Each structure stands twice: as structure tokens, then as C-alpha cells.
Amino acid sequence: MEFMLDTINIEKIRYYQSILPLSGVTSNPSIIKKERKIDLFAHFKEIKQLIGKASLHVQVVGETAEEILADAQVIMDHLGKDIFIKVPVNEPGLAAIKQLKAKGVNVTATAIYSEMQGYLAIAAGADYVAPYYNRMENLNIDAVAIIKALAMEIERTQSQTKILAASFKNVAQVNQACRQGAHSITASPDIFAQVFGMPSIHRAVTDFKKDWEETFGVKDVKALEESEQ
Numbered sequence: 001m002e003f004m005l006d007t008i009n010i011e012k013i014r015y016y017q018s019i020l021p022l023s024g025v026t027s028n029p030s031i032i033k034k035e036r037k038i039d040l041f042a043h044f045k046e047i048k049q050l051i052g053k054a055s056l057h058v059q060v061v062g063e064t065a066e067e068i069l070a071d072a073q074v075i076m077d078h079l080g081k082d083i084f085i086k087v088p089v090n091e092p093g094l095a096a097i098k099q100l101k102a103k104g105v106n107v108t109a110t111a112i113y114s115e116m117q118g119y120l121a122i123a124a125g126a127d128y129v130a131p132y133y134n135r136m137e138n139l140n141i142d143a144v145a146i147i148k149a150l151a152m153e154i155e156r157t158q159s160q161t162k163i164l165a166a167s168f169k170n171v172a173q174v175n176q177a178c179r180q181g182a183h184s185i186t187a188s189p190d191i192f193a194q195v196f197g198m199p200s201i202h203r204a205v206t207d208f209k210k211d212w213e214e215t216f217g218v219k220d221v222k223a224l225e226e227s228e229q
């Protein structure tokens, strides 16, 4: 399972990079807007440095296939050829994905709300397909069924495409996406905070610590070793 962070906040990335088995960082124009006006390419270069070999996904905004290809070229000129170009799966987007893949560019096909969009992006050779879990649920679209169907299609065609499930508002949605066969998920730092924020986890850790200290009278294993020397 690959875990990615759906943020470009440097502090959050630095923090979670040291904790998570992090496979990548994803972004889109709305995520960029949250950081206010940044020096775009300098900011992404800093993220690249922070995350090392993990992948960085940057979205195009062009509306025609030509504009999308031009956006992709500028992004790669600044950030390198190992970047993943995020392209929404609409008509010009799919046309651009075919051309980008013909040139060997890394592509994340995004804004997927339907099975058919996913099948087309897989057939066009996208490296990742990103179904929008919570947004689908809000539209009464069965996100579970769509992820399952895409996973079956990838298996059936022995495709190299991976499902990068996105748009999560809680941990239960992430769990469902994983169960249905998503290869990767991208989630905001809030979701990872929810995972570790369970009061029961905190309680278990403090109870264990208390019992240890009551048994040995020192704070940890290192202190015990030192006390015995």
C-alpha cells in the first residue's frame, strides 16, 4: 500500500515525512490556494528536496489538449522528468494523457467520478488513476463499487496502472478504498492525525508506561540498563 500526503504545506510535509512510510505528495490548484500566493516552482522544489525519492504530483490547468501539454512541459522543465503530471480525465485531458504517455511522461489521471473515466485512463496508460471517494459519495455515486471495478479491470488487463484513491474526509473511507483494491491513497494531514488521535491508543500507551515505572522505578529500557551497571 502506498500512502501519500494531499497537501503542499511544508511544515506538515516535514512532520509527516519523518513519521509515515511516505510514497508521495499530491496537489491541485485548490490545495495550492490554501497556501496563499507562493513562489510556485521554488515551493515545489523544496517539497521535492524534503521527500527525496517519493513522487510529487502536480496538476495542469490548461483547458485544451495543447494547453495541457504546454503546462506539462513547463512543469517538467522546472521540476524534472520524474514529476507526475496530474491531468483531469475529460476529453482534452484524455487526449493529452495519450500524448504524454507516448512521450514516456509520468501521468496521474485525476478527477475520476465514474467507472468509464477510469477504464479509459487505464487504457490510455496512465500511471495512476485518482477516483474522488468523498466527492462521489456526496453525489450518491457508489465509490466502493467504482474502486472495486477499476481494481478488477487492472487485474484483468494486467495493466501497470495503480489506483490512487483521493478526496477523503475520514479514516473509514480510506479503509474502504484499501479493501476494494486501491494501490495507493492520498489524504490530508488531518486524516493521518485522526488515525493516531484515538483516545484508546493514548490510554494504552500511558497505562503501559505507568506499569513499567511501577515495576522498575525508572522511565525506560535504557534507564533500566544504566541503573543495573
Ligand SMILES: O=C(CO)[C@@H](O)[C@H](O)[C@H](O)[C@H](O)COP(=O)(O)O
Pocket: 006, 026, 027, 028, 057, 086, 108, 110, 111, 130, 132, 134, 135, 164, 166, 167, 168, 186
Ligand atoms: O487527485 C488527487 C491526487 O491524484 C488529489 O490531489 C485530489 O485532487 C484531491 O484529493 C481532491 O481534489 C480533494 O478533494 P476534496 O477534499 O476537495 O473533496
